[in-house]
Amino acid sequence: MYPPISPPAGIPARPVDSTKRQLRELFAWFQSVIPERLAILQSAIRATPAGASWAADNSLESLRGLDEWFLDHVAFIPRQTPEPIRLRGRQVATVDYDLTGETFTRSFDCGICWGQSLIASDPAFKWDVLLNVSVRNTSYGHAVVRGLGRNYIDPVSYFVTKAHGKIQGSRNLRPLNGLHEPMVQVLRGNPPPEFQYVPNT
Numbered sequence: 001m002y003p004p005i006s007p008p009a010g011i012p013a014r015p016v017d018s019t020k021r022q023l024r025e026l027f028a029w030f031q032s033v034i035p036e037r038l039a040i041l042q043s044a045i046r047a048t049p050a051g052a053s054w055a056a057d058n059s060l061e062s063l064r065g066l067d068e069w070f071l072d073h074v075a076f077i078p079r080q081t082p083e084p085i086r087l088r089g090r091q092v093a094t095v096d097y098d099l100t101g102e103t104f105t106r107s108f109d110c111g112i113c114w115g116q117s118l119i120a121s122d123p124a125f126k127w128d129v130l131l132n133v134s135v136r137n138t139s140y141g142h143a144v145v146r147g148l149g150r151n152y153i154d155p156v157s158y159f160v161t162k163a164h165g166k167i168q169g170s171r172n173l174r175p176l177n178g179l180h181e182p183m184v185q186v187l188r189g190n191p192p193p194e195f196q197y198v199p200n201t
Contacts, residue, residue, distance in 0.1 A: 002073075002102045003040050005033070015141025020131055023141045027129035030143045034112055041109040045069045058117040060177040067176035070110050074163045075100045103163050111156030114176065118145045118153060121184045128152070147187025 008029050011022045018026070038056050045051035045065065054065045082096040099107075119125045128146040130139050139154040146152050165173050182192050 002044060002105055004101065004105055005037070005108055016135045018141060023129055023131065026141075027127075027143055031127060034116070037109045037112050038116070041066075041106075041113055048072075056113050056116070058120040060180060063114065063117060063180055064175065064177040066110055066113055070106060070159060070162070071166055071173070073103070073106055074166045075103050076167050097167060099160070099163055099167075104160065107159035107163060108156055110159045111154075114158070114180075115143075115145045115153075115155040117180065118155070118184060118187065121180075122147070122188065124148060125187055130154070145187065148189045151187050151189055153183050153187060 008025055011026050012018045015023060042054065042056050045054045048069065051065055051069055054062065054069075056062060056066075076097040076099055079096050079098060082094045084091045085093040085095060115127065119127070125145055125147055127143055130137070130142050130144045130152060132150075133140055139152070139157060142154050142157060144152040144154045162173060182195050185191055186195055
């Protein structure tokens with residue numbers, strides 16, 4: 001079993017249900033567990049034949065191995081009752097599964113690893129808790145990598161989204177080692193043309 005995370009008790013699961021004080025407390029916990037979670041991740045990847053020599057060393061090669069390991073360990077549980085997804089009152093999709101707890105935990109750890117690699121790319125980058133945006137923003141209250149100005153990346157949510165893409169058979173799962181440098185430029189405020197749509201408000 002992949003070792004679970006243990007966030008502080010008493011903080012609602014959804015950031016929109018939490019106070020800013022609770023979100024700051026959760027972020028302090030997040031920062032405190034980074035070394036432990038990276039060690040757990042490295043041990044898990046090294047336990048596989050393809051990752052025996054893997055290290056969280058911020059290299060593009062390490063990101064390639066991280067990405068491959070993550071996609072090999074995405075799992076889900078079918079829902080007995082599918083949930084309709086509506087947009088402006090019209091059903092546009094149906095959700096018939098949930099990600100497993102281990103998949104969420106792996107997303108958390110892989111997000112930390114990629115976040116550390118982003119931070120290693122520029123001394124101006126740092127972890128921050130995203131509070132200066134609308135609560136409707138899907139990254140509100142999350143731990144993000146803050147770049148220059150208002151630019152940020154939400155690495156944990158990236159892996160959660162990628163897990164959903166893998167389950168849904170998406171053909172647009174761009175390799176992480178090819179995404180890293182464009183995201184560094186996004187954080188610096190100079191996104192490549194194909195990434196100029198990335199929301200930062």
